[in-house]
Amino acid sequence: MLCCVNPDCPKPVNPDENNYCHSCRAELIPLLGGRYRPTQVLSDEGGFGRTYLAEDIHKLNECCVVKQFAPKLQGTGPLTKAIELFKQEASRLQELAEHRQIPTLLAYFEQNNYLFLVQQFIDGQNLLKEWQTRGSYSETEIRELLLDLLPVLKFIHVRGVIHRDIKPQNIIRRQSDGRLVLIDFGASKQLTATVQTKMGTVIGSHGYTALEQMQDGKAYPASDLFSLGATCFHLLTGVRPSQLWMQQGYGWVASWRQYLSSPGKNRVFLSVELGEVLDKLLQLDIQKRYQSADEVITDLTPRLSPSSSVPPTILTPTFAATRVNKGPVSSQPNNKLQSQLLLGSSILVFGLGGVWYFQTRPNPMREFSQPISPLIQPKKTVPENPFLPEPLNGHSSDVNSVAFSPDSTTLASASDDKTIKLWNLANKAEIRTLEGHSSWIWTVAFSPNSKALASGSADKTIKLWNLETGKLIRTLEGHTDGVSSVTFSPDGKTLASGSASQDKTIKLWNLQTGKLIRTLEGHTNGVPSVVFSPDGMTLASGSWDKTIKLWNLKTGKLIRALEGNPDSILSVAFAPDGLTLASGSKDMKIKLWNLKTGKLIHTLKGHNDKVNSVTFLSSASPNCVTLVSGSSDKTIKLWNPVTGKEIRTLKTGSGYIYAVAISPDGQTIAGGGSGENILKIWQMIQ
Structure with a gap:
């Protein structure tokens, strides 16, 4: 189709073969500036010009935006001034287009007594x-x-x-x-x-x-x-x-x-x-x-966001779940970051979750071979609906990360209100509040011995806390953007951290000295998820650049990248056998990956918004495994990862779910997010 560029034409779209507009009878211009073919009206300025979607025939019909300025240029005085102003503005827009969040100016010209300006088309x-x-x-x-x-x-x-x-x-x-x-x-x-x-x-x-x-x-x-x-x-x-x-x-x-x-x-x-x-x-x-x-x-300040549009969720390893960049957003987000971000440790991973890969595992790779029985059953002491959430009130803003202590006695929650709260799971009472970060806290993770807690914040720092005293042990500095994910190594000697979009790196820290061991580089966008393999030999990272990377911790070299996801990775989690990885994405889907081959096993569909968190829960039986996911669609879903079938949905009542964690004993699910009750728990039994 071809658009008539008469700004007063009531029906400007014409068949390609027309020489004159079927509506206003004006002569059609097939190519503006000798290369831009107008195909669709995007907006109308009421007789003073229109904005068109066009094809650049010199660039394989690549889409662009053509802005027309009217009325027709005739005479002198104000119209001459208009031409001068047009050229000045075009020159200024050319300078502004140096910024990545402003469309690039491609051309400007006069044709048939109209002024035209051509800009980059933004797909979104x-x-x-x-x-x-x-x-x-x-x-x-x-x-x-x-x-x-x-x-x-x-x-x-x-x-x-x-x-x-x-x-x-x-x-x-x-x-x-x-x-x-x-x-x-x-x-x-x-x-x-x-x-x-x-x-x-x-x-x-x-x-x-x-x-x-x-x-x-x-x-x-x-x-x-x-x-x-x-x-x-x-x-x-x-x-x-x-x-x-x-x-x-x-x-x-x-x-x-x-x-x-x-x-x-x-x-x-x-x-x-x-x-x-x-x-x-x-x-x-x-x-x-x-x-x-x-x-x-x-x-x-220092509420530094990881770059908006990035996805809004990040996870941390070991029994923790988190979110950075909630959103889109978004996004980014996003948005959140979203878009939205951080996830805890071995049993659970959310948002920017974690990945474990057994590069040195001697046994051959196997997938789940038997049906996985649902691990979560209603707690019999709950009289009516055991799947209604119980709120934990205390935070004044969104909860981005939740993590259970390895001994299943304590829940930690991190919030945009710059605080971390510790909760007694036996009586649901708040134990204490940890304060010290100067901006949003995106991620928390417990040490393997349950004695220390690590937190990462938009203030670009990591803080280590003594859980017995509530005192700050030390602050780790070195990232140049917000810290979106933290995770402890299985032996508790090393901490890994991922950072947001302006940094894009992963850092490994010696917890005894507080010194930086190594920086891992390779992602092209923020890293909302890092996690150690159970043997501590491999680190996995999920990124807003749509990839998951597996790293050899001894050499710092990349082992493999899992690619092919159509949108940002918000969460990753290892299955208990260390052979299968789950990833949650901004594309609303969950993917299960074979880590030996790097191939996709299953795609799980059911959420209708971003999947901000995924985590596995298993019992002593290797074939009794449940996958849990949290989403911006305000639900938590339980899945059978062998069949890919949904087991049940937990309604959250209100608000997005940014972080999900499961207690190691399998009796409690925690969800953090937005809404009226921003921190919720569900009592379950195996």
Whole structure:
């Protein structure tokens, strides 16, 4: 199909063979700039131009976006000025496109008395469509959005550019990496405002546009920040600022919090800190508002997100589960990280979970050969529904990681509220709170002797805690981005840590000295999951780069990469025999891998959102194994890994599940995430 580029044409799409538009009778232009074939209208600027999806015939019909500016250029005066402004804006966009989260400028030219600008096509979904598909965002996802976009705003503001129209429709989550991309910059808006004859033309969108921009047509960095705050409000509450503006103008801004618990909607839980940030973003008085992106980042610091769009879940090894980058998001996420991330040790792995591979195992590889009997049965002392969760209340924000002590007496939970809580499983009472990290805590793991705990945070540090005294033993520093996964070696002498997107490395630490042993490099994105093999000879890592890597710990060399997953790996876990690996992914599926051959055994389908956590539980019998998964679809599922069939689903009530852990004695499942009850446990028996 071929699009008519008359901006007033009511039905611009034509068959390829037409020379003149079947609707407006204008002559069709097969190629713009001699190479760009317009095929579809993406948006309409109301007679002042349109945005088209086009094919670049010089690049094997690769998709691109063509922006048209109108009205037709004729005469001098304002229209001559418009041409000058167009060239200036095109040059500026070319400079801005140096940033990976801004579309690349491919060309700009004049043709048939129209101005055209060609930009990179971003394959992904804008946040309005994403919100319509998956519902309102969590607090953590809003923080990830802010920390992904604020550096982009800083980048453009430093170069003298104000976007002027930030809203969910103009933010795309790039499919390839989950990062947020800011689109639709001021070139068309600036030009339109220049050539329009009527006075008082406003660039922006009602409800998202700051007061000074709406009244006076003047925009500043603080104006973009107001729009970003309105965007966060929309995605957080599900209430469109444009609708509120039509009803009450700017009256909604002073009372925006009332929409956190609108009738007919789930209650939105918001921390004091993020609430204060949104308060300041949404100030009507520009003097009381944030003046720069850096100021907002400072108030969120050190809530460093692993790069938004990355997946929102990370796991830690040994009896622990975790999540970093919840989300998309996302994402990233994501999002979360999501996208969302960390998982514990041998029995359980979530989010960025772990992988164990027996490179030196003498026996030949075998898969599960007999039907696996469900290991989890209802606890007979529970009178009615044993699968209803029991909440553990104490955290004030999302729980990203949960881990059981190897002796099954204690549960640890790590949260966005910067605290770790220890819980007595016998009476469900809080034992103590560990404080010391300066940002979100993404992962926790118990030492094999249950005497120490390791935690990793967005503040880029790892902390080791004495569980008898609750005191800090030491802090390990060296990562250049948030620590998304930690795990102890089986002998308790070594700690492995994985980091988020700006770092992408795995580090091995000597726990006796606190010194770095070795850094493993090879992933091209964040590493949300690391775990030791049961014999301590191999480390497995799962990454947002869609691969799982197996490492020889003696040499630091790569043994094998498991590839072929279509989306980010959020969680990995070894089966008890050490011969099979499970992975959870942003693509909503669970995969079982043969570690000897590196081949895929099964793909388990049943979740309808990201699989943030997978873990195995087994009894003394090698053929009695259950696979457990937690998802952003608000469920935990139990699977028979031999048949690939679902055994049962545990309903969580509300909120995403970011981390899942099973106590070593098999009597308790813990789930951490978002929602009303952000930490839940289920009492089970073997």
